Amino acid sequence: MQNRTVIPFGPQHPVLPEPIHFDLVLEDETVVEAIPSIGFIHRGLELLCRKKPYQDMVYIAERICGICSFIHGLGYSQGVEKIMEIPIPERALYLRVFWSELSRIHSHLLWLGLTADAAGFESLFNHCWRVREYILDVIEETAGGRVIFGVCKVGGVRRDVDNDTLKRILARLEEIEADYNTIADVFKKDYTMRHRFSGVGVLSKEDAYKLGAVGPTARGSDVAQDLRKLGYAVYDELDFEPVTESDGDCYARCLVRIREVNESFQLIRQAVEKIPGGAVDLKVKGFPEGEFFSRLEQPRGEVVYYVKGNGTKFLDRFRVRTPTFANIPALVQMLGGCDLADVPVIILSIDPCISCMER
Amino acid sequence: MFEEQEIVQVTREELLDRILSMSNEGYRLVQIGCTKMEAFQIDYTFDKDYKFLDLRLMIPIEDAQLPSITGVYGCAFTYENELHDLFGIQVEGISLNYDGNFYRIPVVAPFNIPGKEHEPEETPESKE
Numbered sequence: 001m002q003n004r005t006v007i008p009f010g011p012q013h014p015v016l017p018e019p020i021h022f023d024l025v026l027e028d029e030t031v032v033e034a035i036p037s038i039g040f041i042h043r044g045l046e047l048l049c050r051k052k053p054y055q056d057m058v059y060i061a062e063r064i065c066g067i068c069s070f071i072h073g074l075g076y077s078q079g080v081e082k083i084m085e086i087p088i089p090e091r092a093l094y095l096r097v098f099w100s101e102l103s104r105i106h107s108h109l110l111w112l113g114l115t116a117d118a119a120g121f122e123s124l125f126n127h128c129w130r131v132r133e134y135i136l137d138v139i140e141e142t143a144g145g146r147v148i149f150g151v152c153k154v155g156g157v158r159r160d161v162d163n164d165t166l167k168r169i170l171a172r173l174e175e176i177e178a179d180y181n182t183i184a185d186v187f188k189k190d191y192t193m194r195h196r197f198s199g200v201g202v203l204s205k206e207d208a209y210k211l212g213a214v215g216p217t218a219r220g221s222d223v224a225q226d227l228r229k230l231g232y233a234v235y236d237e238l239d240f241e242p243v244t245e246s247d248g249d250c251y252a253r254c255l256v257r258i259r260e261v262n263e264s265f266q267l268i269r270q271a272v273e274k275i276p277g278g279a280v281d282l283k284v285k286g287f288p289e290g291e292f293f294s295r296l297e298q299p300r301g302e303v304v305y306y307v308k309g310n311g312t313k314f315l316d317r318f319r320v321r322t323p324t325f326a327n328i329p330a331l332v333q334m335l336g337g338c339d340l341a342d343v344p345v346i347i348l349s350i351d352p353c354i355s356c357m358e359r
Numbered sequence: 360m361f362e363e364q365e366i367v368q369v370t371r372e373e374l375l376d377r378i379l380s381m382s383n384e385g386y387r388l389v390q391i392g393c394t395k396m397e398a399f400q401i402d403y404t405f406d407k408d409y410k411f412l413d414l415r416l417m418i419p420i421e422d423a424q425l426p427s428i429t430g431v432y433g434c435a436f437t438y439e440n441e442l443h444d445l446f447g448i449q450v451e452g453i454s455l456n457y458d459g460n461f462y463r464i465p466v467v468a469p470f471n472i473p474g475k476e477h478e479p480e481e482t483p484e485s486k487e
Contacts, residue, residue, distance in 0.1 A: 021463070036437075039444075039462035082361045212388050212434040230409055231360040293364060293404060293411065295389075304390050304404065321390040329434035332455075 002027040007340070011040050015118055015344035018354035022347075026340060034335035034343075036328055042358045049318035054080055054288055054309065055154055057318060061305075064320060065356040066147045067110060068298045070103045072356075073152035076318070078232060079294035079307030080154045086284060092156035093234045094275040098166075099139070099149060099157075100233070101264040101271070106135040107299035108257045108264075109180075111351045112187065115254060118348050119196045127183050134176045138169055156281030166272045177265045184258045197251035201334040201346035204248055213330040214323045215301020216260070217350045220253035222246040227297035238270045250349040257351075287313050298323050300351050322356040366402075366413040371425070374403075377414055378428045381405050386412065388428075391438035393446050395470075399423055401442070423447060429454035437461070445469055 005026045011019030019040040025033040048060050061076035062069045074096055081088060113128030136146045142161045143149040151158045161169075187193055203213065208221035218225050219242055226242035228235040243259045245252035288309030295304050301323030308317040327350045334346050369377050386405035394400040403414040418425065425442070427450050428435045440461035442448040447469030450456075462468065 035457065037457070037460055037463050039464040042462065042464040042466075044466075078361075209387060210433070212432070227409075230362050232362075236360050292361075293402075293413065295362070295411070302389070304392075306392055306394070306402070308394065316396070317394045319392050319394070321392065325437060326390070326434075328437050 004032070009343060013344070015114075015348055016352075016354075017114070018352070020347075020352060020354050020357075022335070022343075024335070024340065024343065029340045031335050031338050031340060031343065034332050036332060038354070038357060040358070041354065045359045046318050046320065049315040051314065053313040054315050055284070055313075057315065058153055059150075061318075061320075062148055062150065062152070064322075064359050065353055067107045067353060068103060068300070068303075068356065069147060070099050070143075070149040070152060071296055071298050071303070072320075073149070074100060074233070075294045075296045075303055075305040075320075076307065077152050077154045078296070079292045079305045080288050080309070082292040082294065083288040083290040083307065083309055084154075084284070084286060086155055086282060088156055089279045089282065090234070090276050091160070091278045092280040094271050095157050095159075095161060095280060096152065096233045097235065097238070097271045098161075098268055098275075099143060099151065101267045102135060102139050103149075104264045104299045105261050106132050106139070107351075108261050109135065111257060111299075111348075112183070112254075115197075115348060116187075116193075118345055119193060121190075121192065124183065124186055124193075131176060131180050131183060134172075134179070138172065138176075141165075142169065153281065155284040156279070158281065160280045163275070163277075166275065170269060170272050173265060173268060177262070180261060180265075184261070187254060187258055193254075194251060197254055197345065197349070198247070198249055200250045200342050201338060201349055202247070202249045203330055203334055205246075207333060208248070208330060211329040211333055212326050213301075214326045215298065215351075216253050216256040217301065217327045217330055219244045220256045221248035225302070227295050227302045230295060232296060234271070234274075237274065238267055240267055250345055253349045287311050288315065291317075298356075300324060300353055300356075301326065303356075320356075320359050322353065322359065324350065324353045324357040327352075362409070362411055364411045364413065366415050369414050369416050371416060371418060374414070374416060375426055375428065375431070378403065378431050381412070381414070382431045388432040388434060391435060391442065393442055393448070395420070395446065399446065399448065401425065401448075403428070418448075424449045424451065426450075427452040427454070443469070 007024045009022040011021045023035040062073040109132035113125045116124035205222045224242040289311035291308040304321040306319040386407045389404040392402045401416045436455040439450040444462035
């Protein structure tokens, strides 16, 4: 056996926007084992459900993460609404899809920018984040916030967006998508990007399923699993299919996200065309008693919120299983046998959201 | 539209057999979650073709021990290390056992040490 060296990777590293740590066991330049550790920014948000009334917990849920904030609020609200059997107005459900897909677009654009930066392509990074700013402008115009939307509540949504504004935004989104497509072409055609990510961090279809991988990490390995197919909100009334790629490498995961951005634009168009009139929220009375596992599709994959109410204004339990946590076993598998120089790229390829994971 | 969710109670003795049959039927492990009440409620959540199934196990807090399921679902090591690090549950036979070093949190853990239960700070709402 060759001499083994252990190199600490993280919690602070240029490629990591947030802290996670790996002890990388190396033989020469090859990683033979990656030992993860987390918890550096653990905040104990789940426990707050015992001190915050259930209506207010949506604010805490949204603050689990600054990138997928809206869908965190939606997942929590859906869990409580199912327990209390609240019939949500259909217009609110369509608006939830509208904001969910805007979240997905801005999250993927953020990731594409970071990926370009990791490959040393700084102008591409700038263009990704420039287009992302346009999306954030749309979010700000419709929700009021750029990072924390603050519009989802138990019983519907807090803000309506009138149909004229929605149509105007749709026209604006056409321009943004055209702009985005020129950037996406660089990812698809540029030799440097293809060369850097192809064949790196390969995860087979069988391993992706067996290891419980979710989101683009699973779909990049040809696992057609997208929790929007459960039909929550009004996804059952919209036409879409999970985006998959079959190579299972970092580039396949990149292509999945690139195509998902176009799919999100398409879903927004469908939602705006079909959105009915009417109220956007209901006055909620009573307290939740019961339990539900609320499952949704975050930009990074399946997220699970376990909500358990006891008939008082405080919940017994609020637990979140985030997609990044589910992708750690797949990441550990991908890192085994890779070159040390590929470690940052492979970690980045699962789009790790450590804030979500630490909650 | 909400999915139908099936929750099945299992005992500690039945657990591994049930887990093995879930694997043989092609279910994916979605998560393992723990809820502390009078006893620990451990939820093993599975999915197959968007069909949800949860195996629920109750174990006493004073005898918090579990067999590991990593021999069947290798990816369970993260959840089982979490059960150990945050809840103090002894999980026997984890394939990748980090011995309490998976979660490096800056507060005293696990959270079920008698006399050191963590409670969130008082809020105006909780005093009402």
